[in-house]
Amino acid sequence: MSTLRIPTPNPSLIERGVELDALRSAARGGGGVVVLEAAAGLGKTVLLDEGAALAAATGWLVRRAAPSPLERAMPFGVLRALLEAPTREHPGVASGAATAAGELLLDGVSGHRDVLTMAHSVLWLCSGLAVRRPLALVVDDAQWADEASLGVLAYLARRIEDLPLLLLVGTRASCDLLRLVGGVRAAAVLHPAPLSAAGAARLARRVVPELSGPVCRDLHRAAGGVPWLLSELARGELSPAAQDVVRLRLAELSLAHRTVAEALAVVGEDVSPHVLAAVAGVDVGELAAAFDELTSAGLVRDERFVAALVRDGIASDLGRGAREALHRAAAFALAAAGAEPRVVAAHLLECAPAADPEVTRWLVAAADPPRAATAGGESDAAVPHDTLDETGEAGTRDAGRRGNSADGLVSGAQRCGAASAPRADEAVAYLRRALEEGAPGDDRGALLAALGVAAFDAGLPEACGWLFAAADEGGVRTADVVGRLAVYGVVAGDSDAVLDAFLDEPGEHARQIALRPGTDSVRLAHRAWAALGRRDPAAPRLALGALADGRLLAEADARRAYELCARVLVVTGHAAAGEAIAALREAATTVRMRAAATNLAADHALRRGHLLEAEALSRTALAFPAPFRDGALALLVHALAERGDHEGAQATLRAATRESSPGTDAPGGPAGRVAGAQAMGAPSDAGAAAASVRVARAPGAWAGGAPGGAGAAVTRELGGADAVFVRARARDARSLDAARARLAIAEGDFASALDHVGDGVLGALALAHLGRRDEAARVAEAALAEAEQLASPAQVAAALHARAVAEPDAERRIALCERGLALEPGGLEAVRLRLELGAALAYVGRRVEARDALRPALADGDAFGATPLSERARRELVATGLRPRQAAIEGTAALTPRQRQICELAAVGKGNRVIAHELFLSIKTVETHLAAGYRKLGVNTRAELAAELAQAA
Numbered sequence: 001m002s003t004l005r006i007p008t009p010n011p012s013l014i015e016r017g018v019e020l021d022a023l024r025s026a027a028r029g030g031g032g033v034v035v036l037e038a039a040a041g042l043g044k045t046v047l048l049d050e051g052a053a054l055a056a057a058t059g060w061l062v063r064r065a066a067p068s069p070l071e072r073a074m075p076f077g078v079l080r081a082l083l084e085a086p087t088r089e090h091p092g093v094a095s096g097a098a099t100a101a102g103e104l105l106l107d108g109v110s111g112h113r114d115v116l117t118m119a120h121s122v123l124w125l126c127s128g129l130a131v132r133r134p135l136a137l138v139v140d141d142a143q144w145a146d147e148a149s150l151g152v153l154a155y156l157a158r159r160i161e162d163l164p165l166l167l168l169v170g171t172r173a174s175c176d177l178l179r180l181v182g183g184v185r186a187a188a189v190l191h192p193a194p195l196s197a198a199g200a201a202r203l204a205r206r207v208v209p210e211l212s213g214p215v216c217r218d219l220h221r222a223a224g225g226v227p228w229l230l231s232e233l234a235r236g237e238l239s240p241a242a243q244d245v246v247r248l249r250l251a252e253l254s255l256a257h258r259t260v261a262e263a264l265a266v267v268g269e270d271v272s273p274h275v276l277a278a279v280a281g282v283d284v285g286e287l288a289a290a291f292d293e294l295t296s297a298g299l300v301r302d303e304r305f306v307a308a309l310v311r312d313g314i315a316s317d318l319g320r321g322a323r324e325a326l327h328r329a330a331a332f333a334l335a336a337a338g339a340e341p342r343v344v345a346a347h348l349l350e351c352a353p354a355a356d357p358e359v360t361r362w363l364v365a366a367a368d369p370p371r372a373a374t375a376g377g378e379s380d381a382a383v384p385h386d387t388l389d390e391t392g393e394a395g396t397r398d399a400g401r402r403g404n405s406a407d408g409l410v411s412g413a414q415r416c417g418a419a420s421a422p423r424a425d426e427a428v429a430y431l432r433r434a435l436e437e438g439a440p441g442d443d444r445g446a447l448l449a450a451l452g453v454a455a456f457d458a459g460l461p462e463a464c465g466w467l468f469a470a471a472d473e474g475g476v477r478t479a480d481v482v483g484r485l486a487v488y489g490v491v492a493g494d495s496d497a498v499l500d501a502f503l504d505e506p507g508e509h510a511r512q513i514a515l516r517p518g519t520d521s522v523r524l525a526h527r528a529w530a531a532l533g534r535r536d537p538a539a540p541r542l543a544l545g546a547l548a549d550g551r552l553l554a555e556a557d558a559r560r561a562y563e564l565c566a567r568v569l570v571v572t573g574h575a576a577a578g579e580a581i582a583a584l585r586e587a588a589t590t591v592r593m594r595a596a597a598t599n600l601a602a603d604h605a606l607r608r609g610h611l612l613e614a615e616a617l618s619r620t621a622l623a624f625p626a627p628f629r630d631g632a633l634a635l636l637v638h639a640l641a642e643r644g645d646h647e648g649a650q651a652t653l654r655a656a657t658r659e660s661s662p663g664t665d666a667p668g669g670p671a672g673r674v675a676g677a678q679a680m681g682a683p684s685d686a687g688a689a690a691a692s693v694r695v696a697r698a699p700g701a702w703a704g705g706a707p708g709g710a711g712a713a714v715t716r717e718l719g720g721a722d723a724v725f726v727r728a729r730a731r732d733a734r735s736l737d738a739a740r741a742r743l744a745i746a747e748g749d750f751a752s753a754l755d756h757v758g759d760g761v762l763g764a765l766a767l768a769h770l771g772r773r774d775e776a777a778r779v780a781e782a783a784l785a786e787a788e789q790l791a792s793p794a795q796v797a798a799a800l801h802a803r804a805v806a807e808p809d810a811e812r813r814i815a816l817c818e819r820g821l822a823l824e825p826g827g828l829e830a831v832r833l834r835l836e837l838g839a840a841l842a843y844v845g846r847r848v849e850a851r852d853a854l855r856p857a858l859a860d861g862d863a864f865g866a867t868p869l870s871e872r873a874r875r876e877l878v879a880t881g882l883r884p885r886q887a888a889i890e891g892t893a894a895l896t897p898r899q900r901q902i903c904e905l906a907a908v909g910k911g912n913r914v915i916a917h918e919l920f921l922s923i924k925t926v927e928t929h930l931a932a933g934y935r936k937l938g939v940n941t942r943a944e945l946a947a948e949l950a951q952a953a
Contacts, residue, residue, distance in 0.1 A: 044172075075149075078153075219234055267333075640652065784799035906933075
């Protein structure tokens with residue numbers, strides 16, 4: 001208890017007019033009793049402060065007491081807090097009938113223990129004090145006051161009319177003696193209510209002025225109208241003062257009930273009473289009383305914390321040791337109650353490693369849902385899988401308990417990855433913590449393997465380091481591990497994965513295919529890829545033959561066979577490419593599968609001339625982690641260049657350059673990858689990038705090697721998780737060079753184009769525009785020979801176009817273009833050929849025929865969104881003496897490709913924010929295009945927009 005300061009009047013209380021009027025009337029009317037009874041947090045203390053300030057301003061001598069639960073057993077404790085100081089200042093008042101009160105207040109003891117005698121004596125004491133100055137007694141938290149003091153206050157309340165005495169009392173709950181205080185004729189008993197929605201909005205906007213109405217209403221509902229809580233929710237965090245309030249209210253509880261509050265903050269509010277009681281260390285029957293106390297303290301409502309901020313404040317005040325002890329107790333209480341492994345593991349993640357095998361088992365079970373039923377013991381799912389024999393060929397062997405554990409864990413991690421990317425992220429967290437546990441008997445190799453597989457499927461760059469450590473340090477070379485290592489270009493022994501590892505080395509890739517007899521679908525897929533590299537027209541036939549086996553799609557997350565087949569079909573322009581990509585996108589469950597499918601779809605769209613679709617898909621692909629982007633940047637730059645958005649393409653390239661610049665410590669950058677490898681014990685030497693390529697490409701590297709042999713050498717030479725990305729970066733660099741060359745040609749910077757690409761179609765075009773026609777013709781002829789060898793109509797058409805541009809003779813140029821168009825290549829190649837054909841026909845005076853070629857070029861260029869090509873077609877038509885159609889100023893024909901795309905999305909009910917997210921645009925850009933579309937179509941609503949587009953379709 002303490003005597004508190006006297007505050008100044010507060011004019012800003014919200015919806016407390018009745019209470020303030022009662023306090024003002026009592027202070028100015030010469031005395032009275034005001035009792036404020038309400039739940040914790042409704043502002044009783046603030047109102048008592050206001051009453052004390054009003055009394056002080058009117059000339060009253062104000063004395064305050066604020067008892068605590070510890071003082072309930074101290075007789076007359078509140079009385080002492082109120083009257084000791086003024087009695088010592090004026091000892092003369094403690095005489096006569098006030099002697100008993102004077103002995104208590106001046107000497108601390110009194111021979112009169114009965115309440116009635118003491119109450120009468122206190123009445124005379126107050127009368128003596130009031131002669132000099134009227135007396136105001138203020139008692140806050142009266143529910144904690146001792147019974148003797150409450151009896152005296154009840155007696156004073158009944159004699160209040162005889163004295164200039166003001167009695168202000170605040171309490172959370174009433175009792176018989178407090179009812180006696182408020183039951184006198186002169187008393188006003190008030191019950192401050194929660195704030196209304198309007199009052200809550202006023203208070204919230206004092207904290208955050210710009211809050212909207214709906215947000216204020218949500219805050220009102222969440223806070224239940226409790227003023228202090230509403231202010232904290234509006235602020236978004238507990239202020240130091242509010243944190244002190246929570247601490248004080250916890251301190252008022254008994255130790256057992258405070259432990260219940262702390263356990264509830266840690267274990268959560270949705271657990272069973274038995275689990276909560278076990279974590280708190282109390283009997284389950286004690287919980288009802290604990291919740292009653294917590295509710296009275298204003299911390300809990302309906303057995304849940306009044307706000308997450310309160311829960312978090314209680315949890316954050318716990319020391320690290322206490323918090324970990326509660327999390328560990330929660331984990332094992334939940335486990336005993338049959339909770340899911342993921343629920344148990346969520347608490348174990350908050351505990352420091354303790355070398356506990358039980359912890360490891362639960363964490364592994366959480367990462368592998370099918371094993372949950374056997375988390376406490378051996379898993380029935382842990383059966384032998386295909387492993388590798390000493391020659392590196394697939395076979396079945398008795399790997400013992402270690403092999404079974406590795407297979408089971410890896411398969412579980414793979415299933416977690418198959419569920420969804422966030423689920424794979426969870427599996428990584430559980431398995432990483434299990435690895436850190438370091439319990440006796442833990443199979444470190446199996447844990448590393450499972451961790452690497454889960455991280456790979458989640459698209460995390462650290463996956464490479466963990467897979468390395470599993471294969472090298474742990475000796476785990478299951479198909480799941482080596483297959484994923486092969487995606488990084490590392491040979492680890494599996495016969496099929498070796499084929500993946502040598503994709504970028506045509507000679508070695510072909511040799512590895514030749515070493516493997518048979519014609520199973522995986523080998524057939526790799527033969528298709530090798531045939532594409534040789535420009536063999538059999539490539540699409542081989543790819544289709546491999547795709548007939550459904551196993552390729554089922555194993556697409558660990559093998560690249562399906563992806564290779566789909567890519568062959570895309571590159572060759574086969575009609576089945578779209579169907580193959582659609583199947584992969586539908587079946588994709590891991591990050592790598594989704595990334596591969598998105599990249600393929602973007603490439604396919606670009607080759608067909610669907611530029612907006614290609615742009616959107618390539619932007620989506622760029623959002624995937626490295627190294628799964630696989631040329632997405634090049635596709636985006638190419639699409640932007642074809643659309644004529646040169647500034648956007650250059651900005652994209654600049655952003656990519658900044659991202660990949662040396663020293664960038666992004667999560668997916670070299671520093672992040674090396675750190676991820678080192679964290680799990682994978683060897684790392686960032687300076688060994690050159691050696692990494694040499695060792696990784698060495699024939700037979702890792703193939704069947706024992707731990708510490710060739711595998712160890714590869715790991716050491718690879719420089720941890722960094723250098724395995726060299727090949728992916730090299731592939732991307734080649735694709736990006738071609739895209740840069742395409743952009744340079746579009747911008748008219750042909751010399752720069754030659755710096756990026758010196759041969760092929762783009763090299764021939766750059767040379768031709770520089771006037772080096774003979775060189776251009778030779779390069780174009782070589783490109784044409786390769787294209788004809790592959791028999792891809794689109795590639796042959798592109799080469800014929802380049803050869804036509806390099807051809808000085810107009811008649812021969814016409815023949816080349818007609819030869820290309822006869823192939824019906826479609827897409828932008830057909831537009832380019834028609835443009836070149838139209839220009840050549842016009843040059844030789846065949847203007848009518850020229851117009852016949854240029855009109856469809858103009859229409860297709862507009863439809864594809866290839867602005868540079870359509871503008872050239874319009875210029876060429878003007879040169880023939882024909883006034884081409886003017887750009888429409890209204891109707892669907894007036895819409896640009898981007899406007900039409902946005903209008904179509906809006907017409908199906910998508911909001912501007914969703915459209916912006918889907919197309920990687922700003923909301924402002926979407927609004928601008930949509931407004932233009934509304935104006936051109938003469939509509940005002942999305943419903944009218946949908947009707948207009950449907951009518952024009």
